[in-house]
Amino acid sequence: MGLHETGKVIFDYGREGRAAGAQLPPPAPEPSDLPDTLRRRGRPALPEVSELQAVRHYTRLSQKNFSIDTNFYPLGSCTMKHNPRACNALAMLPQFLGRHPLAPPGAGQGFLACMHELQEILAEVTGMRRVSLAPAAGAQGEFAGVSMIRAYHDARGDHERTEILVPDAAHGTNPASAVMCGYRVRELPTDRNGDVDLDALRAAVGPQTAGIMLTNPSTVGVFERHISEIATIVHDAGGLLYYDGANLNAILGKVRPGDMGFDVIHLNLHKTFSTPHGGGGPGAGPVGVRETLLPYLPIPIVTHEGGRYRWLEEADCPHSIGRMTAFAGNAGVLLRAYVYIRMLGQEGMVRVGEYSTLNANYLMHRLQAEGFELAFPRRRASHEFIVTLKREHDAYGGTAMDFAKRMLDYGVHAPTMYFPLLVPECLLIEPTETETREEIDAFVDILVAIREEASRDPEILHEAPHTLPVRRLDEVRAAKELHLRWSPETG
Amino acid sequence: MGLHETGKVIFDYGREGRAAGAQLPPPAPEPSDLPDTLRRRGRPALPEVSELQAVRHYTRLSQKNFSIDTNFYPLGSCTMKHNPRACNALAMLPQFLGRHPLAPPGAGQGFLACMHELQEILAEVTGMRRVSLAPAAGAQGEFAGVSMIRAYHDARGDHERTEILVPDAAHGTNPASAVMCGYRVRELPTDRNGDVDLDALRAAVGPQTAGIMLTNPSTVGVFERHISEIATIVHDAGGLLYYDGANLNAILGKVRPGDMGFDVIHLNLHKTFSTPHGGGGPGAGPVGVRETLLPYLPIPIVTHEGGRYRWLEEADCPHSIGRMTAFAGNAGVLLRAYVYIRMLGQEGMVRVGEYSTLNANYLMHRLQAEGFELAFPRRRASHEFIVTLKREHDAYGGTAMDFAKRMLDYGVHAPTMYFPLLVPECLLIEPTETETREEIDAFVDILVAIREEASRDPEILHEAPHTLPVRRLDEVRAAKELHLRWSPETG
Amino acid sequence: MPFIPHTEPDVREMLAAIGVEAIDELFDEIAPELRTGQLDAIPEGLPEMAVTRLMHERARAEGDMLCMTGAGAYPHHIPQAIWQLVGRGEYYSAYTPYQAEASQGTLQVTYEFQSMMAALTATEVANASLYDGASALGEATLMAVRANRKAKSKRILLPRSVHPRYRAVAGTVVGNQGLELVELPLDVETGRTPLESVDSAGAEGAAAVVVPQPNFPGCLEDVDALVDRAHAAGALVIAVVNPTSLALLRPPGEWGERGADIVVGEGQPLGIPLSAGGPYFGFLCTRKAMARQMPGRVVGRTVDTQGRTGYVMTLRAREQDIRRSKATSNICTNQGLMVTAATLYMALMGAEGLERVARHSHAGAVALRAALAELDGVEPVFDGPLFHEFAVRLDGPPVAEVLDGLAARGILGGFALEPDYPELGNSLLLCTTELHTEADRAAYVKALRELVAG
Amino acid sequence: MPFIPHTEPDVREMLAAIGVEAIDELFDEIAPELRTGQLDAIPEGLPEMAVTRLMHERARAEGDMLCMTGAGAYPHHIPQAIWQLVGRGEYYSAYTPYQAEASQGTLQVTYEFQSMMAALTATEVANASLYDGASALGEATLMAVRANRKAKSKRILLPRSVHPRYRAVAGTVVGNQGLELVELPLDVETGRTPLESVDSAGAEGAAAVVVPQPNFPGCLEDVDALVDRAHAAGALVIAVVNPTSLALLRPPGEWGERGADIVVGEGQPLGIPLSAGGPYFGFLCTRKAMARQMPGRVVGRTVDTQGRTGYVMTLRAREQDIRRSKATSNICTNQGLMVTAATLYMALMGAEGLERVARHSHAGAVALRAALAELDGVEPVFDGPLFHEFAVRLDGPPVAEVLDGLAARGILGGFALEPDYPELGNSLLLCTTELHTEADRAAYVKALRELVAG
Ligand SMILES: Cc1ncc(COP(=O)(O)O)c(C=O)c1O
């Protein structure tokens, strides 16, 4: 608030010799048995602050964030829905936090039971044969999934398949993951209605096709209607179908990737299953496969044998693509998802798909009625949809960025901007099922008000935000000067 | 932040039929076995909101508070020092939270051990024979203490003692507590140097004197130098000395009330022992007594016999003044204090007194050097001291209230205003030991800046605060209109 | 140094600014003979790390029992959001909202709390909390004496069916102020306060009659009749209620013709952990006309200089810091953070949730009482309607022994009534809430069968 | 409905506004044959209350052991403030800071984190995290291949003394991109990587040499010589370090003449609970000149239109959302909240605290190794300097049995080395940290004596 905004970094509060006295262990003697050549000489420039100073600094800093807990956050493709507090509290019970990753199964059947049930539930809701919880995020799930496609072809001696097909509107992780798996990426165009261009697909597939990566509903906010034809075309060409589960929220409980013909999938538990984004992570990206890909699943996986749970590891899964992280993935995130799923249950999961879709379609219709232009006006929205502000831009000069920044002043987080790239001046808007109708109506009012401001005085938008801790930030300068760390010498 | 400030109450977010679905128990059948005459007819007007709505509303509301965790908070007499986070975390371990107050000792020796040690440590640091942790706050401790004085006189058949002496600068709870114990209050004047006027005391004591209630250091921020004489005068007259421990922070580990001649004391664990104030409470007000008052201590008290802890209750303490609350006082607060004390240890406790006194004296000298007027310029500050803004008021018209409100704009909580009443336009300032020198220096700069503003344009002060969620609030209107609740009809 | 941020140069320079050589000089106004020596009984300071381990060990030394004891403190589910929010520094580490503009968070929460409590009890105003239910009863009796200016005495009729600890605390609180607490008997047949006792014990001229609902032995009083009789005699009525029960039971503001005048109770069931007995909070509600006689803080809505809504503490002239010896109470620090928790609890549960909690609690108790009635050697003491507690009498072994036996089986099995109610014999007060499953009740029945038969 | 706030009228009116009759119509673009039937394997939804009980039961089914196993995850004291702050909704429930002005909290924390990591490792820049230490090593090898434009191959020399799981993960990560991971041997006498093996395994022409410190079997490598040899051969150096150890040990930025080029490691010791293996975070630091080759996000300082300091994500053109198939990595969601925790950890501990942690951890291990050396049938595998882990060989029963025996005594007693390092025989890797008291170590010695002798 106001005049006391300090702009200080934690280092500014430090003074030589100050410390968080109680939080430190007691003083310790100089180690006598470390050769000097291996010893550190100077001390690292870490802050020297009291507990109160740290608490105060990081409490105040937190207040500078927008978050689901404080603001409507309709960030398309990100599924910023409510993170139930029980998930946090119960995943952080002391016994779970204290469990060493290498603890023997006997020391912790409780945790393993949760993991096993989670595997089973995720397999059921996606229509897959089995799930591994190992990947730490969606992109790692993609990597694991495409690696399994590769392992599959390799196992069949089919070494000619060097290409992965990816729609041009796909999330950037898709092509990047395919490349990390050693594939070339071939992009597929999107047709005027947001579907994959089938002719282009037919032209693209061939003996070089290892597979295709698809999100459905796609990143343009519509359900890919030709999914069954796509599956046939790719399968007929000997390729496999990879499902990017980042948008599963829209169809949870309504359609299963397995039933659409996908061979391997990943899920973003930090989207569909409501684990927190944490300002950037961590997430969890479990992968699921059909029977044919079973041997390749990443380890570890929990099995239930003779009334006991245990990990399946290298010896049990000789054909596995291997490990994704040193231990069992983001276990604490997985526990949060487990708690969420147990609260939702079967009916609750179906409702996620229904109400996220309801909210998106309602918001889309309301904006259309207010005269905003939709990217795909003849399509149903999935759990998200695209508005293009090209008309407003042409008329008043305000860009999608300007609209977005001005929204911050109104206390809502901006939707995803300029993605996908094929729609000009676009906003990808995802209200999620946990927001009320009133919140959505208020959002419409805000967009209308901003358009009105744009027509009257585009500078208001261009200079936005006006009411946040900082005004618009200079990204060019950041990249040019590359000031990436504080140091005692230069500040 | 900015435009999105809604000013809504939680009820405004409600809609009929909405609920925090997962947080509710499952639906339950209509009870068939309650006579209609005893049944509630309509439903109470409670909010009907989702978990997200509640989380968002109360997260945002919290951000409208100043607190130790966000601001320097030099509120005199209140000891707003750092509340170590370990105290909160460890007092809230599930087993402590789950303990029923009527659990038998066998079911919980861990908790009782903490309580017993806390009793012993508080007795040692105050120089008392024994401590009861029963009172829920300082005022209840006063009530218990004065009740014990009464019980003592009664037990001796000394029924003529009807008066309690209280210095005019005492905290309001002192006279109020004395009255609740059935005593008349006689006020004692404070002399020019902040000490009790000894002549007035001599004139006031007599066979009607049950006792005297004293804070030392007193509420005017100085140590009562004549404490030994006072003790002699009161004791000689047959009265007892009650110590209000609210200001113990200043002398913790340096002087003990028992050594000063006090017979009975209370402590404010929510001041000296750093348990949180929680926006108003809860606190804890343990009482300690000398040998003579032992039988009267309020119950329950923990004892350690034969290697086991148990509660002493009515049967063990037939002369006790009784119970203060239904169970064992504010147990969770007591656990927090216990954790704090264990981290401080002996040396840490002594430092509390030393550094709180150092900070106060430093701040006092700095303000004096900047030309502010002290109420008692020839005295040492205790952990707090009084500045009078009478000069500024006369010169520029800005009141202590105006200064205080303007401080909020600068991001520091205002000191206690207009208390004690005997100093005009005063601020009672208590920096506490957990604040840094830099924070104190910044506070001096702020006061200087405000004075400068006052000299230039007193309206800035008079209209302050300018940068908070609300400007200055109309207290007169609040008391006149008495709008004490939201209702569905009137909002 | 734990929690002290001073560096050596800081100390040196600060002392120099003050003009002394050492910190100890700052204590030079204190007579040397008063100075403390070694504090031998106080252990050395431990790092947080060691205290963490110690407290985890102490916590593990606590039992982890199936709790079927109520008797004034009730296990309920507390939505996890509550304490995660209550622990936010802005609530946790703020003081009493003396600077209203910098405390709108706490103030608005309190205002919302008052609104919810008034709605729940069907009264007009609520205060911002007292220490607990028992001390709230004490305060209410004092308030009644102040408010009932027509009363000829300071007599309060206090049924034996009120929680024994509440009666004890009320006695402590008012004992020194000349109030006379007259006990109304308990009808051992019905478990209720006999209506006629109100008149025979002297309602006429009394300042107030206390009416509990449900009462301590778990029975439901005939509140309408009690209230009307008390009012007819010119006495005020102080209701003592369980807040959860109000989702099912007639709220005290609607008892009898005119409703109770003052309503108090223990707020613990509203989202506060059992926590060994505290901190809980007492609530006190009343008519607007009597608001000026209330003890404790109260928050009112107002506007700022720009006309925006805001909240302040109001009716301050009742309080000790302003009125000193003439204050309505000595209370200063109250149970504010618990009020924050209760506000969140009521917001999350809403009327629907609270009603479900009440219904499950009630249904469980009805079922358990019926199941226990089937056991040889166990007999319900009363058979009238109940909320979520009830008493059973045991034929065989003494209750104390049975409780030990239950504890050995991991069950906190009830409250022994005989010490406080010899007239009820070898009996036990039991409680169920929405937390107790059918399996829990069955486990209790099984354990009791073994112990009473065995 | 759990987490869905819609009332019936809401749904009705929203459907009307859309122009459909029922929610299901919104799915009418989906072929009917694709629609999901019953999800039978998914249990019914439970109220939070029931899930709370379930999870408490599951938690109790976890052991509560004295943990002397490290092997990549280390029990340290985590100041209680950390997770109370990290759990604040503003950090917990925010997304990646795409709208910088509305995310200054997260962005500044990340900037502070980068500063601290650079200081700790004595490098110039740090990224904003990778998934964990093992995957960070994989990313570092890819980065080295990109950065070392002069290298003639995609060969990476990877000592056997690196954590076996890290080697496995690195293999998984880079396996499909034609990188060649060449193993450097472990000298079973010294527990170190033989210096000559760097040359003999082909440092010349290699893109990078990996250098762990401390290494997995608990020994300290001759980092200066290894780095200089690698650099002399034109290879880059990837250091794999334990961050706690850097309070005692020479930071990788100062190894040899020019220092390591890329530094990675597991961030878990910096305030992250063991938590069954995750979420942890990997860190990656490097020279400023190589910053454009880094994987993952990075935050830079800049100014707003008024000249005020602020923070933004920068060097975005490396990332997958901008560069797609040409990105430096596919990573998108990282381990941000763990970075927040680590930042708080380093802020609270400071250099002094971290050094104390490191010294206690080290001293405990030295003492325990000495004590175990006294036991019959137990022998330290190596006798050189160590940080806080070391290996012992058992004469008698197989390690697996001994670990079971220790577990039965409530001790998580170490990591069996033989499966990964047959050359080390029947041996065990042990760890101590500042959490372990003398009594803990004595308990371990006693238990091991019984098991090895018995
Ligand atoms: C459509 C889509 N695919 C993939 C991803 C990548 O997932 P993650 O960020 O968990 O790596 C995202 C997330 O941003 C996404 O929106």
Ligand SMILES: Cc1ncc(COP(=O)(O)O)c(C=O)c1O
């Ligand atoms: C000097 C003094 N005495 C007594 C009290 C009363 O203590 P409590 O608020 O805990 O009832 C206070 C606290 O405000 C005080 O400052």
